[in-house]
Amino acid sequence: MRPPAPAVGPGPGRGPLAIGVDIGGTKVAAGVVDPRGRVLEQVRRATPSRDAAAVRDTILDTVRVLRERHDVVAVGIGAAGFVDAARSTVRFSPHLAWRDEPLRDGLSCGIDLPVTVENDADAAAWAEWRFGAGRGEDHLVCVTLGTGIGGGIVFDGRVRRGAAGMAGEFGHMIVVPDGHRCECGNRGCWEQYASGNVLGREARELARAGSPMTVPLVERVGGDVEALVGQVVTAAATEGDPCAVELFEEVGRWLGIGLANLAAALDPGAFVIGGGVCEAGELLLAPARESFRRSLTGRGFRPVPRIVRAALGPSAGLVGAADLARAEAGAGPARGPARRNGTATPGSTVPAGREPPLDLS
Numbered sequence: 001m002r003p004p005a006p007a008v009g010p011g012p013g014r015g016p017l018a019i020g021v022d023i024g025g026t027k028v029a030a031g032v033v034d035p036r037g038r039v040l041e042q043v044r045r046a047t048p049s050r051d052a053a054a055v056r057d058t059i060l061d062t063v064r065v066l067r068e069r070h071d072v073v074a075v076g077i078g079a080a081g082f083v084d085a086a087r088s089t090v091r092f093s094p095h096l097a098w099r100d101e102p103l104r105d106g107l108s109c110g111i112d113l114p115v116t117v118e119n120d121a122d123a124a125a126w127a128e129w130r131f132g133a134g135r136g137e138d139h140l141v142c143v144t145l146g147t148g149i150g151g152g153i154v155f156d157g158r159v160r161r162g163a164a165g166m167a168g169e170f171g172h173m174i175v176v177p178d179g180h181r182c183e184c185g186n187r188g189c190w191e192q193y194a195s196g197n198v199l200g201r202e203a204r205e206l207a208r209a210g211s212p213m214t215v216p217l218v219e220r221v222g223g224d225v226e227a228l229v230g231q232v233v234t235a236a237a238t239e240g241d242p243c244a245v246e247l248f249e250e251v252g253r254w255l256g257i258g259l260a261n262l263a264a265a266l267d268p269g270a271f272v273i274g275g276g277v278c279e280a281g282e283l284l285l286a287p288a289r290e291s292f293r294r295s296l297t298g299r300g301f302r303p304v305p306r307i308v309r310a311a312l313g314p315s316a317g318l319v320g321a322a323d324l325a326r327a328e329a330g331a332g333p334a335r336g337p338a339r340r341n342g343t344a345t346p347g348s349t350v351p352a353g354r355e356p357p358l359d360l361s
């Protein structure tokens with residue numbers, strides 16, 4: 001069983017605080033989050049690569065550091081991976097060492113507070129719905145463009161996680177049969193055409209092919225073509241480099257096509273686009289809107305979902321993880337996240353039957 005919430009008091013006038021920890025492929029970011037979504041203090045560590053025990057120790061260390069200075073009621077983990085329905089175990093992470101990693105139980109031993117584990121993109125989607133660009137939207141889909149593509153669905157004020165907890169893995173929709181190989185094992189996944197990794201891959205390919213367009217890009221990295229990664233291309237595009245802008249047009253075009261597929265499946269009122277690639281702003285979103293408009297099924301006879309940039313920046317994942325954990329601990333908003341129904345896995349501490357049937361009307 002999870003330990004009960006201790007009777008720690010909030011700071012004066014602040015309401016109950018929670019810690020959110022966002023675990024990505026390169027860094028662990030932990031922060032103390034108040035009920036208005038503000039990050040009061042944050043700590044960062046490098047993610048220990050390919051070592052699940054070291055990742056757990058890093059998480060515990062960040063939580064310990066923050067708890068020395070703040071009274072908190074819960075800890076939420078946002079993890080880049082497939083999280084099970086009980087929000088306890090990371091089944092698989094393409095970019096990290098986890099394979100059936102019982103993350104919540106592993107952490108609960110070292111944290112005497114309620115701990116929940118979320119998919120990082122679900123956490124970011126929740127944060128954008130609660131505090132960011134998705135506020136007031138009843139049917140919101142968030143797409144996070146970083147190394148790959150993360151996704152989250154917030155419909156009717158709830159994160160929709162699917163039967164096994166794995167909904168929203170939009171990055172692995174196959175958009176090009178027999179296309180580029182993906183870390184997930186398939187070929188042609190959407191994230192191989194619209195992500196930060198793609199910007200780097202395409203820039204390096206162009207440079208190796210000797211394209212004169214890439215000369216300024218290669219100069220940026222001191223002639224080391226291997227150092228041409230997505231962040232470099234993003235920075236160059238924002239400064240007007242023609243080759244980088246062209247690469248964003250291509251990635252934007254693929255982004256729009258994938259969003260049109262999602263609109264056909266889910267019919268959201270808005271898409272919020274987040275992640276580091278979004279720093280290019282309209283260089284990405286304008287071509288995305290254009291290809292979305294041309295690809296949207298039923299166009300001309302349906303409302304067109306809005307495509308907007310995320311508002312919360314890189315802290316969205318930890319803010320959402322903290323807020324969901326606070327709600328789970330019974331200290332969150334009245335319209336908090338739903339508990340799961342009878343699909344919880346054996347050993348789950350989540351009571352069955354707490355969530356009303358899914359109503360997509």
Ligand SMILES: [Zn+2]
Binds near residue numbers: 171182184185186189
């Ligand atoms: Zn894939």
